Amino acid sequence: MPKRGYHHGNLKQALVEAALALIERKGPSGFTVAEAAKSAGVTPAAVYRHFDGRESLIAECALQGHRIFGDLMEHAYANGQPTALSAFESTGRAYLAFARKFPGHYMAMFESGLSVHANSDLAMAAERSKGVLERAAVALSEHIPEDKRPPASMFSSHIWAMSHGVVELFARGTPGAKAPFPPEDLLEAGIGIYLRGLGLIEPDA
Amino acid sequence: MPKRGYHHGNLKQALVEAALALIERKGPSGFTVAEAAKSAGVTPAAVYRHFDGRESLIAECALQGHRIFGDLMEHAYANGQPTALSAFESTGRAYLAFARKFPGHYMAMFESGLSVHANSDLAMAAERSKGVLERAAVALSEHIPEDKRPPASMFSSHIWAMSHGVVELFARGTPGAKAPFPPEDLLEAGIGIYLRGLGLIEPDA
DNA sequence: TGTACATCAGTGAACGCGCGTTCACTGATGTAC
DNA sequence: TGTACATCAGTGAACGCGCGTTCACTGATGTAC
Numbered sequence: 001m002p003k004r005g006y007h008h009g010n011l012k013q014a015l016v017e018a019a020l021a022l023i024e025r026k027g028p029s030g031f032t033v034a035e036a037a038k039s040a041g042v043t044p045a046a047v048y049r050h051f052d053g054r055e056s057l058i059a060e061c062a063l064q065g066h067r068i069f070g071d072l073m074e075h076a077y078a079n080g081q082p083t084a085l086s087a088f089e090s091t092g093r094a095y096l097a098f099a100r101k102f103p104g105h106y107m108a109m110f111e112s113g114l115s116v117h118a119n120s121d122l123a124m125a126a127e128r129s130k131g132v133l134e135r136a137a138v139a140l141s142e143h144i145p146e147d148k149r150p151p152a153s154m155f156s157s158h159i160w161a162m163s164h165g166v167v168e169l170f171a172r173g174t175p176g177a178k179a180p181f182p183p184e185d186l187l188e189a190g191i192g193i194y195l196r197g198l199g200l201i202e203p204d205a
Numbered sequence: 206m207p208k209r210g211y212h213h214g215n216l217k218q219a220l221v222e223a224a225l226a227l228i229e230r231k232g233p234s235g236f237t238v239a240e241a242a243k244s245a246g247v248t249p250a251a252v253y254r255h256f257d258g259r260e261s262l263i264a265e266c267a268l269q270g271h272r273i274f275g276d277l278m279e280h281a282y283a284n285g286q287p288t289a290l291s292a293f294e295s296t297g298r299a300y301l302a303f304a305r306k307f308p309g310h311y312m313a314m315f316e317s318g319l320s321v322h323a324n325s326d327l328a329m330a331a332e333r334s335k336g337v338l339e340r341a342a343v344a345l346s347e348h349i350p351e352d353k354r355p356p357a358s359m360f361s362s363h364i365w366a367m368s369h370g371v372v373e374l375f376a377r378g379t380p381g382a383k384a385p386f387p388p389e390d391l392l393e394a395g396i397g398i399y400l401r402g403l404g405l406i407e408p409d410a
Numbered sequence: 411t412g413t414a415c416a417t418c419a420g421t422g423a424a425c426g427c428g429c430g431t432t433c434a435c436t437g438a439t440g441t442a443c
Numbered sequence: 444t445g446t447a448c449a450t451c452a453g454t455g456a457a458c459g460c461g462c463g464t465t466c467a468c469t470g471a472t473g474t475a476c
Contacts, residue, residue, distance in 0.1 A: 034463080045466090047463095048464075154385070165371075180359070190362075192402075198401075212451085248453070
């Protein structure tokens with residue numbers, strides 16, 4: 001950490017990171033501007049040089065989260081090749097990996113009650129990460145006979161929902177109520193069964 | 206509404222209901238004791254005749270929610286007979302129906318960040334509703350060949366996760382971002398595909 | 411290289427507010443005789 | 444049925460607190476000449 005004088009140098013990002021750490025510990029609604037400022041070593045008023053207010057700081061956290069998430073999903077998709085199936089499974093794993101590695105971002109994105117439409121950058125970034133999973137689903141759906149093929153956006157929603165549910169119910173640090181299975185295994189198995197149901201995996205694979 | 210004088214008559218329950226309405230509108234963390242008291246027509250201090258404090262009022266909301274939820278799930282299970290399959294599907298539908306019909310309860314139960322273990326009544330009630338789904342899963346799993354049968358608690362977790370995910374992502378009144386499908390249809394289809402993957406539904410049923 | 415000055419990024423004090431909670435109180439209710 | 448009294452369920456005022464935000468300010472930086 002370089003010593004700092006009156007000017008911070010990179011306060012905006014420092015505030016974002018402080019906010020993320022707080023959100024991770026206390027949830028999006030437990031987060032306060034004053035505390036974020038303090039933990040960045042700065043007066044609360046300084047926050048207003050860089051953000052319009054509390055909401056805007058949370059929105060920046062969510063925005064950065066969606067960008068990381070989108071990148072991660074795209075890499076997972078690309079690295080999951082050669083088959084559409086393996087690519088799709090890879091994005092599913094990436095979802096959970098993101099939630100575990102970037103819990104502050106995840107919470108800012110999905111648990112802050114923040115409307116994605118307040119901010120058009122945010123809306124775009126959110127659209128992109130959703131888009132990756134949908135593309136993966138479209139590619140995959142071409143392997144299903146056309147007459148019994150559900151809309152791709154439907155089964156990408158199913159995977160999204162199951163992933164989100166696993167994160168919220170089983171991957172969150174709810175102390176005491178321990179998950180019966182490691183969340184990664186749970187999700188992997190769930191997606192496997194689901195894909196089998198789509199006829200994309202052999203019955204006894 | 207009966208006229209009331211100095212004594213309310215049923216303030217405790219009136220406070221619970223006021224709290225539920227507030228939680229539904231503003232989320233568990235937007236809820237305040239003062240506002241609940243006001244909307245029950247009473248001074249904030251009166252709340253402390255019936256509850257230890259804010260947390261305790263939320264816990265009562267969650268408790269009542271778990272009881273309703275447990276009842277609903279049990280009825281769904283019983284009414285879903287004769288087959289294990291139809292009973293299981295019926296509980297899946299009941300999950301979403303509960304979330305839609307009792308959003309305040311649902312939020313108090315699953316989104317308040319309240320630890321279920323703070324209160325042993327609460328822990329028991331929560332255990333019961335989870336138990337119903339698990340029993341349905343056990344009954345169902347007997348129709349799967351033993352050697353390829355995943356643990357029942359695993360696939361009840363899958364269904365729970367998908368249901369929760371659908372509620373959070375697609376059934377919540379996020380204005381603007383409309384769901385691509387009615388949540389009920391989405392969940393129904395998802396569970397159908399999943400059960401097919403377990404070999405419990407014929408491939409082209 | 412040195413100086414004058416505009417711009418920028420912080421400070422520190424203060425604001426009004428609504429929160430959860432406490433306290434001594436009082437009006438209403440129910441019970442004993 | 445009437446009275447005395449204990450118990451209960453509210454009131455109303457007050458508390459200390461931390462919040463988000465504003466404001467006039469000042470120290471630091473960068474640029475023009």
